[in-house]
Amino acid sequence: MTESFTTLTGTAVPLLRNNIDTDAILPSRFLTRINETGKEGFGGFLFGDWRYEKDEKTPKPDFVLNAPHYSDAKILLARDNFGCGSSREHAVWALKGFGIRCVIAPSFGEIFFNNCFKNMVLPLVLDQASIEAISAQIAEGQREVSVDLKAQTVTAPDGTTYTFEIDAARKDALLKGLDAIGVTLDGWDQIKAWQDTDRAKRPWNYLD
Amino acid sequence: MSPPRTLFQKIWDDHEIRDFGNGYSLLHVDRDIMHDLLGSLVFEPLDKRGMKMPNPELHFATMDHGIETEFGRTDETKIAGGKAGVQGLRRKCEEYGITLFDLGDDRQGIVHVFAPEQGIALPGSTLICGDSHTSTIGGLGVLAWGVGLTEIEHVLATQTIVAQKPKTMRITFEGNVAPGVTAKDMILYTIGQLGANAGNGHVVEYAGEAVRALSIEARLTMANMSIEMAARYGMIAADDTTFEYLKGRPFSPKGEQWDQAVAYWRTLPTDDGAVFDREEIIDATKIGPMITWGTSPQDVIGVDGYVPDPIKAGDADKKAYLERALAYTGLTPGAAIEDTPIDVAFIGSCTNARISDLRAAASILKGRKVANGIQAWCVPGSGLVKKEAEAEGLDKIFKDAGFEWREPGCSMCVSLGGDKFKQGGRAISSTNRNFENRQGVGVRTHLASPEMVAAAAVTGKITDIRKLAS
Numbered sequence: 174m175t176e177s178f179t180t181l182t183g184t185a186v187p188l189l190r191n192n193i194d195t196d197a198i199l200p201s202r203f204l205t206r207i208n209e210t211g212k213e214g215f216g217g218f219l220f221g222d223w224r225y226e227k228d229e230k231t232p233k234p235d236f237v238l239n240a241p242h243y244s245d246a247k248i249l250l251a252r253d254n255f256g257c258g259s260s261r262e263h264a265v266w267a268l269k270g271f272g273i274r275c276v277i278a279p280s281f282g283e284i285f286f287n288n289c290f291k292n293m294v295l296p297l298v299l300d301q302a303s304i305e306a307i308s309a310q311i312a313e314g315q316r317e318v319s320v321d322l323k324a325q326t327v328t329a330p331d332g333t334t335y336t337f338e339i340d341a342a343r344k345d346a347l348l349k350g351l352d353a354i355g356v357t358l359d360g361w362d363q364i365k366a367w368q369d370t371d372r373a374k375r376p377w378n379y380l381d
Numbered sequence: 382m383s384p385p386r387t388l389f390q391k392i393w394d395d396h397e398i399r400d401f402g403n404g405y406s407l408l409h410v411d412r413d414i415m416h417d418l419l420g421s422l423v424f425e426p427l428d429k430r431g432m433k434m435p436n437p438e439l440h441f442a443t444m445d446h447g448i449e450t451e452f453g454r455t456d457e458t459k460i461a462g463g464k465a466g467v468q469g470l471r472r473k474c475e476e477y478g479i480t481l482f483d484l485g486d487d488r489q490g491i492v493h494v495f496a497p498e499q500g501i502a503l504p505g506s507t508l509i510c511g512d513s514h515t516s517t518i519g520g521l522g523v524l525a526w527g528v529g530l531t532e533i534e535h536v537l538a539t540q541t542i543v544a545q546k547p548k549t550m551r552i553t554f555e556g557n558v559a560p561g562v563t564a565k566d567m568i569l570y571t572i573g574q575l576g577a578n579a580g581n582g583h584v585v586e587y588a589g590e591a592v593r594a595l596s597i598e599a600r601l602t603m604a605n606m607s608i609e610m611a612a613r614y615g616m617i618a619a620d621d622t623t624f625e626y627l628k629g630r631p632f633s634p635k636g637e638q639w640d641q642a643v644a645y646w647r648t649l650p651t652d653d654g655a656v657f658d659r660e661e662i663i664d665a666t667k668i669g670p671m672i673t674w675g676t677s678p679q680d681v682i683g684v685d686g687y688v689p690d691p692i693k694a695g696d697a698d699k700k701a702y703l704e705r706a707l708a709y710t711g712l713t714p715g716a717a718i719e720d721t722p723i724d725v726a727f728i729g730s731c732t733n734a735r736i737s738d739l740r741a742a743a744s745i746l747k748g749r750k751v752a753n754g755i756q757a758w759c760v761p762g763s764g765l766v767k768k769e770a771e772a773e774g775l776d777k778i779f780k781d782a783g784f785e786w787r788e789p790g791c792s793m794c795v796s797l798g799g800d801k802f803k804q805g806g807r808a809i810s811s812t813n814r815n816f817e818n819r820q821g822v823g824v825r826t827h828l829a830s831p832e833m834v835a836a837a838a839v840t841g842k843i844t845d846i847r848k849l850a851s
Contacts, residue, residue, distance in 0.1 A: 192677050196814070197817060200818060202796065205447050205466050207422060207466075208422070208465035208466050209462045222817070257578070258608075260512055260529055262529035280578060283613045284513055284613060353531075354538045357535065357539045363398060364407075371395075371409065375642075376638055377503070380439060
């Protein structure tokens, strides 16, 4: 995997609700489409039940992502516990498929948070007051937000810069786009040696 | 003497292959359980590398998420791509030598039901699964957590996972629950008290007399919903109840290894004096039969309680939250929740579809009939649960009452589409999520214990189980 995440500038869309779950981000009935479309085919189903009428085609006019000026959104602003619920990585694939590469929220569902990093999507933790301030500018029509991962900054439409925290390991993985399996397999001898020692202690664990 | 440690810390220490020194460790994964939603895709990195799995014997698979639960089912699914998932997983299990409990096998069932049932999940082990309710298995004293597909790819290829060490939280239940109060009520009450985001970043250990008194199946129910308060892991220390449950199960240790395992397992409970990052106390005596009124598991009240009124909300945010939830569930602010008419009653899922759940529901249904116009389903958690229930005649009680008795699977808990309720109906459900549209577009879900679901099915409305049982 050569893909990485460094900087991002684009339209930001506020969806200011708490506890937006992965069922809302990608309704479960679309999950098995993966066998037809692959991981890339989910953008059209993003927020399926909020975005479309029951025919699954007609856009609901009052849903924020259906506004023409958000059709190219790259950044999503939300509230606490974004991505809670189901472990479906498809939720991240749906965001990414739509074009969203960064979600800014005060906290995230943990499995979703983890899944984002595996797909070079940045779940960016920012306090609610800053998110509200950025969203207020967006509501007035200034919608461009920039994220600089290396500098750990978010720049609001009016030029205000906010810094954010991210742990060094996750930051590094995004900047470099490492092949996690390859890295672990490079240390296979250590894993094998650990198993040999553990086998003596917990022989029942190995089922062989 | 080494410092006192928590149950979690002991398991973490005994599985840490490498400490990266930055809050992350490489952990050994003792067990991985897979389902049809993963299909063949999760094997792609192995295929591309042309490599074998290092330990295929530590992986197990079944079909549960996308399959139909009607009798006479085949690989065909009503949803697009479901069949490809089933057949893809089957093909890959054969190719890589993974034990599969396939359709038609009695051991087929919901991942979190078959893993304890088969003795695959053992105390003190690590277990991952591509499903957020993997926390269920923590009820056996396992460090078990849900992961995404990319993390499973890593486990298949390396038998390890890179994990960030969570903070620890202990929830202690003080006192005993009233008779008839279930583990489902205990966990719903807890989530209501602490909130849907309370466990974020934490591993939760449940403790106290009322927890120790729970059967293993009830402990699995409690741990199951840890994720509904944002805790990826929920654990209950293994004890004699656990060992008794596991002894003699197909994949449990045997003979000398059993004794050795039990001796090791007895060293794992949290030491006296071990420090948790967060401690919460729940007064177990205050818990009654619970029911949700909103669109998050934290939106829960006693069945004798009242729907919250947005006008009385302290702040604008809370008011907007209540208004949105009530707009979806269509309840009247301030009204008693009891006697709210329902359209659907569902008993199933990894939360409450084990034999004890079915027995409890059947005890309510015996000699009674489902109210007119109610769609009522029972979906056993596994083929073995179903078989056991049928041997006891429970299926007859369900069917005589007017329930549909179906084949095992996730069914209307995950609602991939094959199984469907009436659109927009009001459902009372023994499942774990009352999210908007979770059980079908527009379906309004009320979470409750299987007993409460059975009671509502009979009366056609939300009913205080204590009134029906007496």
